């Protein structure tokens with residue numbers, strides 16, 4: 037184990053991860069919960085964190101890496117923006133203008149889908165069906181569901197970012 | 199059909215419906231209290247079996263029967279609640295979990311009691327933060343009230359519910375993909391048999407059921423078998439293998455209708471009834487052109503097929519894959535089928551888990567071909583290529599491990615069978631010089 041001082045996982049993160057242990061019959065089952073914990077704190081899961089998670093879960097780092105990369109959900113290279121906005125592009129949203137909405141957001145925020153604004157406030161991503169099709173086109177921004185989003189709504193949302 | 203009074207959605211719109219206090223003030227947990235005292239687990243299973251309840255998650259397997267497949271000698275038994283709801287067009291699980299999380303929990307507890315499970319993994323997709331918060335709070339309330347924990351209501355029955363959060367992958371809704379994901383691995387569906395009832399989560403007997411399914415279990419225990427069987431469509435007498443389509447159903451309606459939403463009715467409403475009576479008609483006074491009958495995997499109906507009933511047999515009679523989730527997505531007359539198919543192919547190419555070559559490659563190629571056609575570089579030959587893919591990927595042709603590939607194939611097959619003229623016209627008018635080409639187009643033409 038590396039020196040505590042150059043560990044990436046903090047004591048708080050480790051405690052949260054350990055809390056999951058009794059809920060599952062195997063340590064490996066704590067992989068996703070652990071990745072979520074780390075991503076919540078660091079907004080990405082760097083390689084070093086993968087190694088430390090693997091150590092906690094008594095797995096090979098490759099096992100954690102394997103699961104992590106499957107989901108394409110946890111960034112590894114650099115943190116996602118303070119707010120992560122998922123713009124739905126599946127059929128119901130598509131029928132109600134999702135493509136135009138994404139174009140508009142990209143233009144106004146000056147990013148490409150998948151990109152993060154230069155001030156680090158926003159990461160804009162495509163999502164498949166957000167399960168809120170009655171509110172199409174919709175965007176999940178952090179924990180906030182933006183419903184039937186117009187261009188004006190989109191602008192208001194961008195202005196609200198801190 | 200007379201006026202139908204919603205039961206699954208009865209609490210939606212009631213102030214504080216997500217709290218235990220309001221849920222109990224409206225009769226919640228009474229059925230559970232009675233069942234835990236007066237009924238054995240086998241009684242509950244028998245009742246669910248007698249009701250004819252079939253799974254609401256897409257496959258329509260009889261729920262009570264599934265429970266009896268559990269290997270009784272092996273312990274522990276795990277229950278996995280499938281709240282991964284990711285089929286495009288579908289959002290009824292979300293409504294239930296946001297608006298009435300205790301109903302879902304009551305159904306889950308009853309189902310666990312019936313199957314002897316002492317741990318339930320509640321697998322919820324990542325994208326449902328409000329449902330997550332409310333379900334988490336509801337579980338805490340249940341522990342505090344002795345409705346979960348080491349001794350339920352003093353009966354000696356012990357049950358823990360563990361909320362588990364997904365990470366945005368459609369394939370985690372497939373039951374064995376869900377199990378693999380729960381175990382901390384990549385969500386690669388397993389080859390069956392063995393079915394989860396014999397060897398499931400952590401290699402133990404496991405039941406996987408959908409959120410709406412367990413909510414129906416709660417209603418069956420409350421209202422009885424006769425009530426349940428009075429709704430829906432009885433078995434086809436000419437088909438001895440048909441188990442019927444009994445009970446209430448949550449229909450999700452979206453796309454080009456005036457009032458999109460989640461509506462409850464008996465199984466067997468037609469697509470047209472849904473659009474006209476519940477949805478306020480096709481939007482903007484336009485005509486309908488097509489509809490998806492049960493989530494995008496189920497394929498496409500033409501407007502002249504909107505009288506298709508949404509029961510377990512209906513969509514199949516119109517060439518669709520099945521009832522799926524009964525999520526209806528309506529498209530008006532201005533929609534381009536090429537555009538719809540492009541959207542569908544992109545979805546499946548993105549969501550294929552990559553384990554089976556026919557699915558991984560087939561969905562990727564179908565998407566490339568649609569990109570080409572949409573960009574105005576299509577050839578008539580592409581329709582045959584697409585058909586070749588549609589006919590060869592899936593469980594039905596026997597080339598893949600799970601049904602995602604069948605779901606990818608069906609919109610392709612239906613689009614070609616039902617809208618071929620439109621696709622041909624699109625190809626000819628957008629690529630007038632080269633639509634007849636029989637050789638691959640130069641690479642620069644494909645958009646990817």
Ligand SMILES: Cc1cc2nc3c(=O)[nH]c(=O)nc-3n(C[C@H](O)[C@H](O)[C@H](O)COP(=O)(O)O)c2cc1C
Pocket residue numbers: 252253254255256257258259261280281282283284285368369370371372373374406407408409411412600601602605
């Ligand atoms: C690709 C694929 C995705 C699926 N997604 C879901 C889902 O999101 N939710 C669900 O309940 N069932 C889903 N299913 C069906 C499940 O495999 C399983 O049949 C179901 O959860 C069983 O529960 P039920 O009998 O209560 O419907 C999916 C199946 C496939 C092939």
Ligand code: SF4
Pocket residue numbers: 369386387549550551552553554555557558598599600601602603
């Ligand atoms: S059919 Fe597709 S999604 Fe299903 S297991 Fe095979 S590759 Fe994965």
Ligand code: FES
Pocket residue numbers: 124125126127128129130164165166167168169170172174286287288
């Ligand atoms: S298609 Fe966008 S939320 Fe369902």
